[in-house]
Amino acid sequence: MFTEAIEAILRDYATPEAIRAIEKGGAASPLWNALEEAGFLALLTPESAGGAGLSLPVVAPVFTALGRYALPLPFAQSIAARALLHDAVPGGMTTLAGACRRRADGALEASHVPFGMLCDHVLANVDGELVLLDATRAERKPCGVHGSAAGTLSWRAAAVPGAFSSAGEAVLLFSAAIHAAAIAGAMDRVFGMTLQYCNDRSQFGKSIGKFQAVQHQLSVMAQHVASAAMAAELAFSGEGVVPERLATAIAKARTSMAVPLVASTAHALHGAIGVTAEYDLQLFTRRMHEWRMADGSEAFWNRMVGNALLTQEYATIADFARTAPYGNAA
Structure with a gap:
């Protein structure tokens, strides 16, 4: 129900034209206001704090839908921030910074913060502590990637407040899970666009989707898209407030691994039209590559999975895969 309601807003406001306008510096307020006024920012906020108090599995499709529409705003991050801080989060757009570097003088720096150039606040993981930072007091530097709102933010020591708690890792886990869901959603959209194009594009008297070589590429692509969707669902399958670590x-790791193949196959099957700025495909594939690197690529997360496997006693790899992701591993 919530997903359908949000998608209705996204269809009206998060159009490709609106996304391009925001990327070029246009106002993001119409899209943000439409989502905020609908009350969806409090989906994960406990009922005791005035929220809907929904569980992670229920809200997971919402995060995937945001990727499916290439939403250029930190809406998912703001939902997570309110889940972690309840009513302590001020109004406006709040993003997540999974890792901040503290300098010797007490200043902070957060590299490649998602939507760092647009946000009003940053909920950050600072040496394992949960810190809410005022983005308006930060020095912002864009990441330099075309169309990206990510940036490196730095704060002087005087602008760094005290920590809320020692639950800083929750920011990293939430941010990574959100990016996994966004990748899965964008992949679903890209696959749909590619399949439609292959059915519509004719060559030698028939649609290119009927050629065996093209069908093979589409089938491999579909397998990765489906696997990414299941992996993203796994991230939000826990019963707690924060996604499980493993x-x-x-x-x-799984969604990030799929990005190069899915993106390259989509562009290859679209041919020359797929690389043009006027065609919508690049709105999604650019973000897929950006989200792949956000919070660490598959190399970072695969190392964590490997360490979990090696430090636990399992009879087989199958036993590990069947039980460990659901909270039975350290």
Whole structure:
């Protein structure tokens, strides 16, 4: 129900034209206001704090839908921030920074913060502590990637407040899980666009989707898209407030691994039209590559999965895969 309601708003406001306008510096307020006024920012906020108090599995399709529409705003991150801080989060757009570097003088720096150039606040993991930072007091530097709102933010020591708690890792896990879901959603959209194009594009008297070589590429692509969707669902399968550590690691690693193949296959099957700025495909494949690197690529998360396997006693790899992601591993 919530997913359908949000998708209805996204269809009206998060159009490709609106996304391009925001990327070029246009106002993001119409899209943000439409989502905020609908009350969806409090989906994960406990009922005791005035929220809907929904569980992670229920909200997971919402995060995937945001990727399917290439939403250029930190809406998912703001939902997570309110889940972690309840009503302590001020108004406006809040993003997540999974890792901050503290300098010797007490200043902070967060590299490649998602939507760092647009946000009002940053909920950050600072040496394992949960810290809410005012983005308006930060020095912002864009990441330099075309169309990206990510940036490197730095704060002087005087602008760094005290920590809320020692639950800083929750920011990293939430951010990684959100990016895994966004990748899965974008992949679903890219696969749909590619399949439609292959059915519509004719060559030698028939659609190119009927050629065996093209069908083979589409089938491999479909397998990776389906696997990414299941992995993203795994990240939000826990019963707690924060995504499970190992499940998140598996999800982020698997979705990130699929990005190069899915993106390259989509562009290859689209041919010359697929690389043009006017065609919508690049709105999604660019973000897939960006989200792949956000919070660490598959190399970072695969190492975490490997360490979990090696430090636990399992009779077989199958036993590990069947039980560990659901909270039975350290």
